[in-house]
Amino acid sequence: MTDRIIEFLRARRAEGRDDGPCMVLDLDVVRQNYHAFARALPDTRVFYAVKANPAPEVLDLLNRLGSCFDTASVVEIEQVLATGCPPERVSYGNTIKKERDIARAYALGIRLFAVDCEAEVEKIARAAPGSKVFCRILCDGSGAEWPLSRKFGCAPEMASGVLEHAHRLGLLPYGVSFHVGSQQRNPKMWDGALKAAAAIFRDLAEKGIYLAMVNLGGGFPTKYLKDVPAVKNYGQAIFRSLRKHFGNRIPETIIEPGRGMVGAAGLIEAEVVLISKKSEYDTVKWVYLDIGKFNGLAETMDEMIRYPIRTQFDADEMEPCVIAGPTCDSVDVLYEKEPYLLPVSLEIGSKVLIEGTGAYTTTYSAVGFNGFPPLKSYVI
Numbered sequence: 088m089t090d091r092i093i094e095f096l097r098a099r100r101a102e103g104r105d106d107g108p109c110m111v112l113d114l115d116v117v118r119q120n121y122h123a124f125a126r127a128l129p130d131t132r133v134f135y136a137v138k139a140n141p142a143p144e145v146l147d148l149l150n151r152l153g154s155c156f157d158t159a160s161v162v163e164i165e166q167v168l169a170t171g172c173p174p175e176r177v178s179y180g181n182t183i184k185k186e187r188d189i190a191r192a193y194a195l196g197i198r199l200f201a202v203d204c205e206a207e208v209e210k211i212a213r214a215a216p217g218s219k220v221f222c223r224i225l226c227d228g229s230g231a232e233w234p235l236s237r238k239f240g241c242a243p244e245m246a247s248g249v250l251e252h253a254h255r256l257g258l259l260p261y262g263v264s265f266h267v268g269s270q271q272r273n274p275k276m277w278d279g280a281l282k283a284a285a286a287i288f289r290d291l292a293e294k295g296i297y298l299a300m301v302n303l304g305g306g307f308p309t310k311y312l313k314d315v316p317a318v319k320n321y322g323q324a325i326f327r328s329l330r331k332h333f334g335n336r337i338p339e340t341i342i343e344p345g346r347g348m349v350g351a352a353g354l355i356e357a358e359v360v361l362i363s364k365k366s367e368y369d370t371v372k373w374v375y376l377d378i379g380k381f382n383g384l385a386e387t388m389d390e391m392i393r394y395p396i397r398t399q400f401d402a403d404e405m406e407p408c409v410i411a412g413p414t415c416d417s418v419d420v421l422y423e424k425e426p427y428l429l430p431v432s433l434e435i436g437s438k439v440l441i442e443g444t445g446a447y448t449t450t451y452s453a454v455g456f457n458g459f460p461p462l463k464s465y466v467i
Contacts, residue, residue: 088397088442089113092354095467096440105438108357108378109463112140112445114148116352120318121152124307124344127322131340134178136305137163139345139446140353144466146170149348157343161188164195174198180264180343182207182223182239190214201264203241205252212256219261220253221302222246224287226265226280229273240265243283247290254296262300262338263287269346270392271306272315274324278331285332298338301329305343309350309443312393318347346446353445355383355462359437360413371426372408376439379412379419383448383462384441387421395442400430414457 092111099105124133134157135149141163146156147170155176156167167177174196179189182203189200193215200215202208203223211218225240241249250260265280281301288298303325308315329337361375378384386392396410407426412419421427452462 088354088440089116091115091467095465096356100438105356105358107460107463108355108376108382109465110353110355110383110444110448111465111467112142112145112349112353113467114144114352116445117145117148117349118152120344120348120352121149121154123318124342124348127318128325128340128342130337131303131342134180134302134341134343135348136180136343136345137167138450140349140449141166142449142464142466143169145349146172155341157345161191161195164192164197168195184210186210186214193218199261202249202253203239204245205249208249208253208256208258212253212258216257217259219259220250221262221264221300222249222260222287223264223266223302224280224283226267226283227276229268229276243287246287247294250287250291250298251294251296260291260296260298262298262302264302264304266304266343267306269306270308270311272308272313274316274321276306277303277321277325278328281325281328281332288333288338300339300341303340303342305345305347307342307344307347309346309446311443312395348446350443350446353443353448355441355444355448357439357441359433359435359439362433362435370407372406372429373411374408374429374433375411375413376421377413378441378462379414379421381414381416381419381453381456382412382459383444383452384412384421385451386447390422390424393422393425393427394444396427396429397440397442398430398433398437400432400437403430403432405429406431414459416457 134155136157150170150172157180158164159181178199179192180201182201198218200220202220223240224243224246253260263284267276284301357376357378363373405428408429409423410421449464
């Protein structure tokens with residue numbers, strides 16, 4: 088939460104425009120975060136994960152700062168190129184791509200693609216001949232608040248074969264990538280993945296194929312209710328692991344921060360719609376907001392992300408509450424397994440401020456479920 092955001096919301100209320108929830112993002116915080124990553128890993132290129140928040144203002148700022156971009160679709164590629172960013176600073180990092188989308192990306196100038204199997208390599212060889220490819224490997228996501236599934240990546244022992252296949256088909260095997268889990272609070276978790284990457288480098292070098300790059304992925308956290316290490320701690324831990332596993336032949340490295348770049352820059356203002364109990368003996372109140380899982384807070388699924396929630400009554404006595412969204416759908420409950428402490432003086436109509444919501448909120452918002460409009464977004 089910044090003074091600029093608070094002042095914006097104050098003016099919005101004064102003008103009578105606070106007719107629904109909104110997310111406000113402060114570009115000054117994005118700028119600070121970009122510079123923090125650049126200082127923490129000075130020899131590493133930053134590829135912003137566009138999916139975290141593709142707001143044109145965010146992309147334009149990061150382009151002007153010299154950032155590269157990790158994209159997941161042709162639309163995201165086009166959004167980035169619209170800022171004037173050259174295609175040489177864009178990767179197509181989704182391992183699941185239609186061949187016609189690969190061809191479209193290639194026509195737009197993209198020459199760096201992610202793969203995790205031979206079938207994907209073959210599509211790229213046909214639609215984007217001569218391009219660079221990096222192979223994503225599975226790795227341990229322990230310590231992450233949002234561990235990833237096995238959807239992306241292959242077993243490390245398969246990666247050499249995938250990149251050999253790329254070499255045979257005329258592509259340039261460029262490197263290895265991995266992702267240690269979203270909201271990763273343990274800087275040491277990059278070590279095991281780098282060990283596996285180094286083994287792939289050595290294996291292919293023995294076959295005359297020399298890789299050049301390690302994509303360290305994302306996973307860099309935003310502070311929610313728990314403290315997180317400073318970015319410099321991640322930089323130091325990653326550099327130690329690079330030296331440990333690659334010696335004096337440290338490869339080119341890139342990172343793909345998304346949440347860590349924009350999460351703390353955003354704040355959602357919402358309103359209490361209803362406060363009730365399910366029985367006269369119930370010790371836990373239900374607090375319903377005008378925002379829920381379908382309006383931008385999808386990451387509360389399974390209560391994985393617990394956002395800090397502030398109110399004007401935070402100095403008062405607190406009580407455990409279930410927090411739910413406004414839609415006519417029973418899964419639209421944010422926090423129930425572990426009730427959330429809210430002020431006893433909270434009232435219907437009270438405003439609540441949900442911090443750390445600059446990432447994975449606006450793009451997760453449904454376009455019209457139950458007739459509720461998409462989450463409004465303001466970039467200041």
